[in-house]
Amino acid sequence: MINCKALVIGGSAGSLDVLIKILPAISLDITFPIIIVIHRKQGTDSLLSELLATKTALMVKEVEEKERILPKTIYVAPSDYHLLIEKDLTFSLDYSEKVNYSRPSIDVTFQSAAEVFSTHLVCLLLSGSNADGVNGLIAVNGYEGEALAQDPSTAQVDYMPAQAILRARIDQILKIEEMAHYINSLS
Amino acid sequence: MTKKVFIFDDNTDILELCTLILEDAGYEIKTSATSNAIVDQVSSYMPDLIFMDNWLPDVGGIEATQELKSHPDLKHIPVIYFSANNDVSLLAEKAGADSYLSKPFDIQTLEEMVNSHIGR
Numbered sequence: 049m050i051n052c053k054a055l056v057i058g059g060s061a062g063s064l065d066v067l068i069k070i071l072p073a074i075s076l077d078i079t080f081p082i083i084i085v086i087h088r089k090q091g092t093d094s095l096l097s098e099l100l101a102t103k104t105a106l107m108v109k110e111v112e113e114k115e116r117i118l119p120k121t122i123y124v125a126p127s128d129y130h131l132l133i134e135k136d137l138t139f140s141l142d143y144s145e146k147v148n149y150s151r152p153s154i155d156v157t158f159q160s161a162a163e164v165f166s167t168h169l170v171c172l173l174l175s176g177s178n179a180d181g182v183n184g185l186i187a188v189n190g191y192e193g194e195a196l197a198q199d200p201s202t203a204q205v206d207y208m209p210a211q212a213i214l215r216a217r218i219d220q221i222l223k224i225e226e227m228a229h230y231i232n233s234l235s
Numbered sequence: 236m237t238k239k240v241f242i243f244d245d246n247t248d249i250l251e252l253c254t255l256i257l258e259d260a261g262y263e264i265k266t267s268a269t270s271n272a273i274v275d276q277v278s279s280y281m282p283d284l285i286f287m288d289n290w291l292p293d294v295g296g297i298e299a300t301q302e303l304k305s306h307p308d309l310k311h312i313p314v315i316y317f318s319a320n321n322d323v324s325l326l327a328e329k330a331g332a333d334s335y336l337s338k339p340f341d342i343q344t345l346e347e348m349v350n351s352h353i354g355r
Contacts, residue, residue: 064251088248091319091339095252098342102259 050101050194052080052132052234053168054133056161057155058184060087060176062204064096066224071103071122078106080234081117083133085157086123087150087176089199097124111139112130125152132160141207148180158184162191172227176208185216196230199223238353239263241282243270243299244317245291249329249338253286253322253345262353268292270299277309283353286336289318289326300330 059066063086074082088096093108100122101108108122117123117137129141132150147153158171158181171188173181174190185195193217197218200206212218222230239260244250250266257264265280271293277285285303289296296316303309316327319338326334336348 064255068255089246091246092248092252094339095249095256099252099256102342139265 050170050234051168052170052194054080054161054165055170055187055231056083056157056232057172057174058085058158058176058181058199059081059174060150060178060180060208061152062175062206065175065204066198066227067100068075068103069224069230070228071100073232074104074106075232075235076105076120077235078120078197078232080119082106082122082124082231083111083157084122084133085131085152085154085163085190086174087152087154087180088127090127093126100124100211109187111141113139113141115139125157127152130156132156133164135164137164138147148178150178154181155184155187161186162187165193167193170189170196172196172222172231173209173212175203175205177205179208179211179215181208182211182215185212185218189217194219196222198227210229236260236319238284239265239280239282240284240286240349240353241277242266242286243273243291243296244268244286244288246288251280254343257349260349262349270294270296273280273299273302274306274309277303277312282312284349285312285314287314287316287330287332289316289320289323297326297330300332303331304331315348315352 080214097110131138188195197209197212198208245268254264270291287296313333317336323335343344
C-alpha cells in the first residue's frame with residue numbers, strides 16, 4: 049500500500065456531485081491533504097469552498113498564494129489560476145496560458161504534484177467532458193505514484209475518466225460509492 | 236408542500252452550486268441558462284420565487300423581468316435580481332424586481348434571501 053502524502057482530485061462537468069457525495073464519508077483521521085482542482089468559471093470560488101465545507105468537518109479552504117500545505121485539510125484550487133505545488137510544500141498560483149482550454153488545468157497540478165510527492169502521490173480523475181488530467185496521470189505513472197479514475201459508468205460525463213483509462217495506467221477504477229472507503233484506506 | 240425556485244443564469248457553475256445549496260435547504264429547484272421564451276419557461280413550472288441574472292443570452296435580465304412583471308398570471312411571483320454589477324440595485328429597480336442580491340454571495344445570504352420571501 050502506498051504511503052500517501054497527498055491526494056489530488058481533478059474533475060470537470062459532473063465532478064461536484066461526486067465530491068458532495070464522498071466528502072461526508074471521508075475520515076477525519078486522514079493523514080494527508082486533499083487538493084481539489086475542478087474546472088469552473090469565475091465568480092463561484094467562495095461559494096464552492098463553502099458548500100464543500102458543509103459536507104465535512106475537515107478544514108476546507110480555497111488555496112492562497114504561497115500557502116503551506118498541511119495534512120487533514122481540503123484545499124480547493126481557485127478559478128482562473130493554475131495551481132502548482134512547490135518543493136518546499138507550499139502552493140503557488142500561476143496565471144499563464146490555459147492548458148486544455150482550462151485554468152486551472154488538472155494536468156498542471158497533477159504533473160506538479162508528481163514531481164514533488166512522486167511515489168507518495170495519489171491522483172483521482174473524476175467525471176468531465178475533456179481530457180484534461182490524462183497527461184497528468186501519465187506523469188504520475190512516470191513517478192510511480194498511484195493513478196485512480198472514476199468508473200466511467202458512474203460518471204455524469206464519462207469522457208474524462210474513459211480517456212484516462214484508455215491512455216494512462218490506472219491502478220484502481222472506482223465507483224462513487226467505493227471512493228471514500230478507498231481514500232480512508234490510504235492513511 | 237415544497238416551495239419551488241427557478242434560477243436564470245448563464246453561468247452553469249452558479250446554477251449547479253445554487254441548486255445543491257437550495258436543495259439541501261429543502262427547496263425544489265429548476266434552472267435555465269437562457270431567457271428565451273421566458274414566459275413559457277416560467278408558466279410551465281410556476282415557481283414560488285425567481286432568481287434572475289443580469290446577463291442572459293437572448294433578452295437580458297431586465298427585459299425578461301419586465302416581461303414577467305407585466306404578465307397577469309406571473310407578476311405575483313417575486314423576482315430577485317442578481318448580478319456582480321456594482322449597480323445591481325439600480326438594475327433591479329429598472330427591471331421591476333422585488334429585491335436584489337450582489338454577486339458574489341455566501342450560502343447564508345442566499346438562504347436568508349430565499350427564506351425571507353418564501354421561507355417555511
